[in-house]
Amino acid sequence: MSNLTPKCRAAVLILVAGMASACSSMHDYTNSKPENMSITPDVRKGSALMHVYDVDNKCDLHYQGTVELSGAKLKVGIPVSKLSYLEFIFSDTSIFTGSHSTSYGMYLTPRSGNQYDATVNYIDGMYYAKIHEQDSRGGTRHEVQRTVPKPCLKVNAGDKQ
Amino acid sequence: MTRTNFISFAFVAVLLAGCGSMPKTAELLIQNVKDGKMMSEKDVFEVKRPLSQVTEVFKKKADECFHQDLIRTWREGGLDRRQVVAFKPKMIVGKQHTRLTLQSKITEGSTELGDIPPDGWYFLVVDAYPLDKNTTRVESYFQQTGYRGAFTAVKLWASGKNMGCPDLTQ
Numbered sequence: 001m002s003n004l005t006p007k008c009r010a011a012v013l014i015l016v017a018g019m020a021s022a023c024s025s026m027h028d029y030t031n032s033k034p035e036n037m038s039i040t041p042d043v044r045k046g047s048a049l050m051h052v053y054d055v056d057n058k059c060d061l062h063y064q065g066t067v068e069l070s071g072a073k074l075k076v077g078i079p080v081s082k083l084s085y086l087e088f089i090f091s092d093t094s095i096f097t098g099s100h101s102t103s104y105g106m107y108l109t110p111r112s113g114n115q116y117d118a119t120v121n122y123i124d125g126m127y128y129a130k131i132h133e134q135d136s137r138g139g140t141r142h143e144v145q146r147t148v149p150k151p152c153l154k155v156n157a158g159d160k161q
Numbered sequence: 162m163t164r165t166n167f168i169s170f171a172f173v174a175v176l177l178a179g180c181g182s183m184p185k186t187a188e189l190l191i192q193n194v195k196d197g198k199m200m201s202e203k204d205v206f207e208v209k210r211p212l213s214q215v216t217e218v219f220k221k222k223a224d225e226c227f228h229q230d231l232i233r234t235w236r237e238g239g240l241d242r243r244q245v246v247a248f249k250p251k252m253i254v255g256k257q258h259t260r261l262t263l264q265s266k267i268t269e270g271s272t273e274l275g276d277i278p279p280d281g282w283y284f285l286v287v288d289a290y291p292l293d294k295n296t297t298r299v300e301s302y303f304q305q306t307g308y309r310g311a312f313t314a315v316k317l318w319a320s321g322k323n324m325g326c327p328d329l330t331q
Contacts, residue, residue, distance in 0.1 A: 100233070123323075124323075126310070126317065127328055
């Protein structure tokens with residue numbers, strides 16, 4: 001930086017400030033209580049993130065924050081009895097395609113007292129995100145189906161994933 | 162995606178379209194493979210599962226993983242560029258034969274040359290036949306377009322080895 005001319009230094013600073021402001025739209029997710037979801041990530045190459053969105057009655061998404069799925073098992077709280085949209089982002093870089101990412105989204109309305117286990121894998125170019133729901137009385141455990149809720153059907157008609 | 166990589170993809174697409182070998186139908190793709198045409202290949206394998214089970218897996222996973230738009234972004238000449246590729250999986254299910262096909266079409270960002278079918282060029286055709294009650298033969302035909310993950314995934318799904326979705330950006 002010290003070798004740069006004042007003009008260049010200003011340009012670099014503007015560029016860095018621009019990048020910082022562009023990135024600042026993404027922030028850590030602040031858990032709601034209770035912490036009702038445990039996530040077990042297995043990311044062998046590249047990286048994985050989970051964006052959490054609130055979904056309003058028009059099916060508009062409101063970004064709440066991002067959880068980094070870096071390897072260790074973690075617990076998060078997804079608001080109970082409210083529709084949320086969880087978007088898993090899988091990113092990698094390669095010689096042929098440069099940096100790239102793909103996403104996989106799911107709607108979820110957590111029920112009071114129930115626990116949710118998410119398994120998130122990104123292995124050998126295959127990604128996988130599944131959520132299981134455990135009944136609060138320790139009863140049945142089942143996979144949460146990936147469905148589009150009624151208010152979002154129209155909105156999603158042209159949006160496939 | 163870097164400019165070089167994008168140009169490589171565009172070059173392959175133009176080359177294939179120019180040679181008339183970008184398949185407009187599933188049958189043309191299979192014929193390309195049989196004729197040993199450039200950038201086409203085949204994978205034949207058997208799985209110890211009945212055809213009905215293989216069909217169910219293909220239906221579920223194709224809908225979950227292939228029904229999507231792929232967005233590519235890159236920077237070129239100081240400008241941010243964006244391209245959207247739409248994928249369209251289709252299934253034909255019969256008693257003795259199941260076919261899964263996958264088509265791709267650029268819907269934003271650039272124009273594809275040639276007489277492209279409404280849902281795009283065919284780049285994957287998978288035929289499954291019953292060999293006996295519990296064995297299915299799978300024949301997978303692929304036109305190399307950059308979405309190799311789809312070709313790989315079919316075998317993993319049919320065998321049950323990996324039920325994830327392929328990263329089609331790779």
